[in-house]
Amino acid sequence: MTWSHWQVPPFTTSVFFVLGVLTLYWVTYNWLISWTHTRRINVTDETVNTWYGLIYMIVFVFSMQFLITGKSDAWQFMNFELIAVTFCAYFINIRISYYLLFPIGIVFMAFNGTLGAWQSWAHSLTLMGFFIVLSTIHTKFQGRRLVPFYYFMTIMSFGGLLWFWMKLKFGFTWPTLLHEWAYLMIFEALLYMYVSMISHDSQIKLQLAKYASHDALTKTSNFAAYTEDIEYLFNRSSQNGQALSMMMFDIDHFKHINDTYGHSIGDLVLRQVASTVQDVLTANDASIKFYRTGGEEFNILFPNYDVAATKPIVDEIFSAINHLEIPTKDDVITLSISVGVSAITTDDKAPMDFYNRVDRNLYQSKRHGRMRITVG
Structure with a gap:
């Protein structure tokens, strides 16, 4: 976020805003899972995760973009969009067919009125690649020692390229690009630590719930x-x-x-x-x-x-x-x-x-x- 929109130090505001959005997601997601379990609705947690996570993040991204569509500083919320992509692809590992990413990108460009800009097409295709690589890292390398390295190298590589497309489109300076790129890396590092902490707590709760309802010797329900x-x-x-x-x-x-x-x-x-x-x-x-x-x-x-x-x-x-x-x-x-x-x-x-x-x-x-x- 920027000084011009919030009149407060942008980095501090951005950190609290991002953490607030993610915390709201976890709270509402856990409530939804609990609600489906209580009513014994025949839907898997993975299905709820996929559709709720996708809808939540699409609403978040489009709502943010709505504030600045058509303005000369429309690039200033891009880090939030990249965080949303990271969250969906890597942390909650939304499993949607990759061919669905293209129409989502088309709708987003149409929403921004940028279908005619080649930089927007380059940006959208790069964003799709970003999603696919993050999803692959989560699926193929989860649990390995070097997974944080793969994660941050992917963020650095794709983040830099995505901000480069924005520089070509909006014409801001190289120092601005480097500034926003550095902010992205800091945000993604905080995201990694925050979600890892929440996920660890969730795994402990799941284990406790399992122990409470399962027989340790026979692995049956108790x-x-x-x-x-x-x-x-x-x-x-x-x-x-x-x-x-x-x-x-x-x-x-x-x-x-x-x-x-x-x-x-x-x-x-x-x-x-x-x-x-x-x-x-x-x-x-x-x-x-x-x-x-x-x-x-x-x-x-x-x-x-x-x-x-x-x-x-x-x-x-x-x-x-x-x-x-x-x-x-x-x-x-x-x-x-x-x-x-x-x-x-x-x-x-x-x-x-x-x-x-x-x-x-x-x-x-x-x-x-x-x-x-x-x-x-």
Whole structure:
């Protein structure tokens, strides 16, 4: 920003303005993600990131440009536009087809009334290359030691070329070009540090959320996740009449396995069972939800399934686990499971009513010799 527009030191104003715009993006984006999760809207975080990030930055850039379109100092907001491109291409890695960049550039030039200026075409094509290279660095080199070097070399190279096109178009002096180029590098360095800090905090929060809802040993969802999901699915089923079934199983004689072979083998058994069940569910229907709800107890929720519809999958899980063999140092452990299955009914007034009925069916399987399925 410039002294003429703000009447305050431009660099200081620019820093706070850029950080404010980016902070507003993160706050609104996180609210939007939380909103979609709460309402269980069938849209991925990546899709929200792509479209919201693109719309947010386009509105930001066009709003800034609207203030100076057609003026002799229209170049003075370009660093903000470059920061917006950097943010979209590198930091939030918006995944749009590269051929869509060209029409966006055409619209922007038409908005500025510069379609007839060859420097504007050179600037737009360079800007597209800038976006593509930054996106490639994020995708191909993320996590490598030299990625900050690639980032800053890209900013320096493309930034210098982009400001050169602006010098040719507007005729400002070389010292002005160098001044704005240096400002760009400082802004991009601050952006890199700021977003890296925010991203680090976000990753920690994601890890904590994952630990809160997942079982560390088997990598399945845990009882806390089950409680949240059954509440939502039960209410949805009660209100809309949608089918909902549950399978509950535990590993037969698991205490004996732990006592005989040790807890390390017991943990191996749990991991193998969970992996086998997850493979079956993935091959059948990704919407089916799998949980470890106790020591050797597991629950599976079947949204939109009645009991008859669950039978092929339940039978496949039952057969797969009953054929599992776990080798030990001196022996081979042959596994079996006992299973209870039921569907929600109009008599169920709360999720616990549903759970208890499935649990009773599991108990019946164990009472009558184990390694069997009880449906009711």
